[in-house]
Amino acid sequence: MNDLKQEDFEVKKLGKATLVSPIYKNYAEEEISNELFIDESRKIVYDASLSSYKNTLESGAEPISFLKAGPRKDIYFDPSKTKAAIVTCGGLCPGINNVIRGLVNGLYYRYKVRNIWGIQYGYQGLIPEYGHEMKKLTPEVVKDIHLFGGTILGSSRGRQDISAMVDALERENINILFTIGGDGTLSGNHVINEEIERRGLKIVTAGIPKTIDNDVNFMTKTFGFDTAFTTAAAVVRDAHNEATGAYNGVAIVKLMGRDSGFIAANAALAMPDVNFVLVPENEFDLHGEKGFLAALKERVLDRHHALVVVAEGAGQNLFDHEDVKKDKSGNIKHKDIGVHLKDEINKFFKSEDIEATVKYIDPSYIIRSEVAIPADSVFCNDLALNAVHGAMAGLTDFVVGRWHNQFTYLPIPAATASRKKIDVNGPLWWAVLETTGQPLKMKDE
Numbered sequence: 001m002n003d004l005k006q007e008d009f010e011v012k013k014l015g016k017a018t019l020v021s022p023i024y025k026n027y028a029e030e031e032i033s034n035e036l037f038i039d040e041s042r043k044i045v046y047d048a049s050l051s052s053y054k055n056t057l058e059s060g061a062e063p064i065s066f067l068k069a070g071p072r073k074d075i076y077f078d079p080s081k082t083k084a085a086i087v088t089c090g091g092l093c094p095g096i097n098n099v100i101r102g103l104v105n106g107l108y109y110r111y112k113v114r115n116i117w118g119i120q121y122g123y124q125g126l127i128p129e130y131g132h133e134m135k136k137l138t139p140e141v142v143k144d145i146h147l148f149g150g151t152i153l154g155s156s157r158g159r160q161d162i163s164a165m166v167d168a169l170e171r172e173n174i175n176i177l178f179t180i181g182g183d184g185t186l187s188g189n190h191v192i193n194e195e196i197e198r199r200g201l202k203i204v205t206a207g208i209p210k211t212i213d214n215d216v217n218f219m220t221k222t223f224g225f226d227t228a229f230t231t232a233a234a235v236v237r238d239a240h241n242e243a244t245g246a247y248n249g250v251a252i253v254k255l256m257g258r259d260s261g262f263i264a265a266n267a268a269l270a271m272p273d274v275n276f277v278l279v280p281e282n283e284f285d286l287h288g289e290k291g292f293l294a295a296l297k298e299r300v301l302d303r304h305h306a307l308v309v310v311a312e313g314a315g316q317n318l319f320d321h322e323d324v325k326k327d328k329s330g331n332i333k334h335k336d337i338g339v340h341l342k343d344e345i346n347k348f349f350k351s352e353d354i355e356a357t358v359k360y361i362d363p364s365y366i367i368r369s370e371v372a373i374p375a376d377s378v379f380c381n382d383l384a385l386n387a388v389h390g391a392m393a394g395l396t397d398f399v400v401g402r403w404h405n406q407f408t409y410l411p412i413p414a415a416t417a418s419r420k421k422i423d424v425n426g427p428l429w430w431a432v433l434e435t436t437g438q439p440l441k442m443k444d445e
C-alpha cells in the first residue's frame, strides 16, 4: 500500500494545478487514504469491507477513486480572479447554513477569494426567468446564520434546463459552483459538469452531500443526521410518555427516511423505550400470525403500552402502487404509512375487543428545520473547508465526505449510483432488534 503512487489511481477530471497556494505551500500532501485498498487489476481504490462498493460496480457506475481531502500545495485558481457561487437544493436539513458559512469563510479567509455569491432557491436561481437575484456573500453576511435552521439561500425541487444553467455560470463568470444537496442535487451537479466539459469551460463543481436520511453511498455520515436523530429522540421520549399515560396506550412516531431507516433506527437506540422500529429495509405484514399487529397485541397485553417508530418509506409493500405520485424532482411520494398504521391499529384493537388509546405523532418537518447540534456544526465546517480546498485545487465533479474517519473526495457518480441502506444482517439492525425486542421478522413466510 505504501508503495502506491498517485499515477496508479484513476483520478477523474483532476484539474491542472498551476499556482502555489500561498498558505499551504509547506503542507505535506498525502493523496491516498491508508484505509482504502487498491484492486491492481482495475486500478481502483476501494474499501475491502464494503458492500456498497459491490452494488456500485453492479449498477454500472464508474470505478471509485477516493482522494484524501484537505489542502493541496498547488492551487488551480488565482484567488484574486476567482468567482465562487453556492446553491442549496432539495429538502431542508440541519446544518445547511453552517456549510454556507464555512464555505464563505474558507474562501474568504483561507484563500482570500472576495467574489462569493449565493444562488437563490436552488437550481431555479440559475434560470433568469425565475427572477431570483444572486446574493453577495461575505463573512459579515454569514456571521450569524449558523444560529438558524433552514437555508438563507432558499431551496427548490424540479428539473431545470442544464444548458441554460451553464449559460448562467458562463454569463456570470463563475469559476467554482458549490452545490449543497442530496442525491438529486449531486446528479444535477454531475450533468452540469458534463456540459461544462463539453464547452471546455474553466469552471469546477463541488458537492457537499446534504440529507438527514444519511443514505449517501460511501459516506459514514452526512451532515445534519446527528441533529436529526437527536431531535427525533426527544420526540420519541415524549411519545413514550403518551403511551404510558393511558392503559393500553400505543404511540406511533413517524420519522423521515424515504429509502433508508437510519433516523428511525438511531432515534430508537438513543431512546430505548421503543418497542418496534419499522424501516424500508425490512418489509413487514400487518396481518397474519407473524404480522406486526399480532406482535403489537402481544406487547400491549403484556405491558399495557407500546411505542412504535416508523420511517416514512417503511411498509410500502402494504399499499397498491397503481397511482404512484411523484414530486417535482421525480422522487416517488410514498403513501402515508404513519396514518395507515394508526387507522389499522385502531381497527385491529376494536375487532379484538381490546380498548386501546392510539396517539400518532409526525414531527418530520420540525426535525429537519432544526439548528445543527455542536457535533454537526463542527462537521459542517470541516466538510465546507475541505470542499473549498478541493475546488481551489481544481478538482471537479467531486463530492466531499467522510469515510472511515477520513475526509474524502469522491467522484459524484460513485456517490449517486445507489443509496446507502441499513444492512438488516449488520450490527445496526441487530442492535435495534436487541434493544426493542421486536421479532426478527414480522412476515408470514
Ligand SMILES: Nc1ncnc2c1ncn2[C@@H]1O[C@H](COP(=O)(O)OP(=O)(O)OP(=O)(O)O)[C@@H](O)[C@H]1O
Residues within 6 Å of the ligand: 089, 090, 091, 092, 122, 123, 124, 156, 157, 158, 159, 160, 181, 182, 183, 184, 185, 186, 187, 188, 189, 191, 210, 211, 328, 329, 331
Ligand atoms: N439527474 C438530474 N439531472 C439534473 N437535475 C437533477 C437531476 N436529479 C435531480 N436534479 C435536480 O436537483 C435538484 C434537487 O433534487 P431533489 O429535489 O431530488 O433533492 P435532493 O438533492 O435529492 O435532496 P433531498 O435529499 O432533500 O431529496 C432539483 O432541482 C432536481 O430537479
Ligand SMILES: O=P(O)(O)OC[C@H]1O[C@](O)(CO)[C@@H](O)[C@@H]1O
Residues within 6 Å of the ligand: 090, 091, 092, 182, 211, 212, 213, 256, 257, 258, 259, 312, 327, 368
Ligand atoms: O416534503 P419534501 O420537501 O418533499 O421532503 C421530504 C423528503 O426529504 C427527505 O428528508 C430527504 O431529504 C426524505 O426523507 C423525505 O421524503
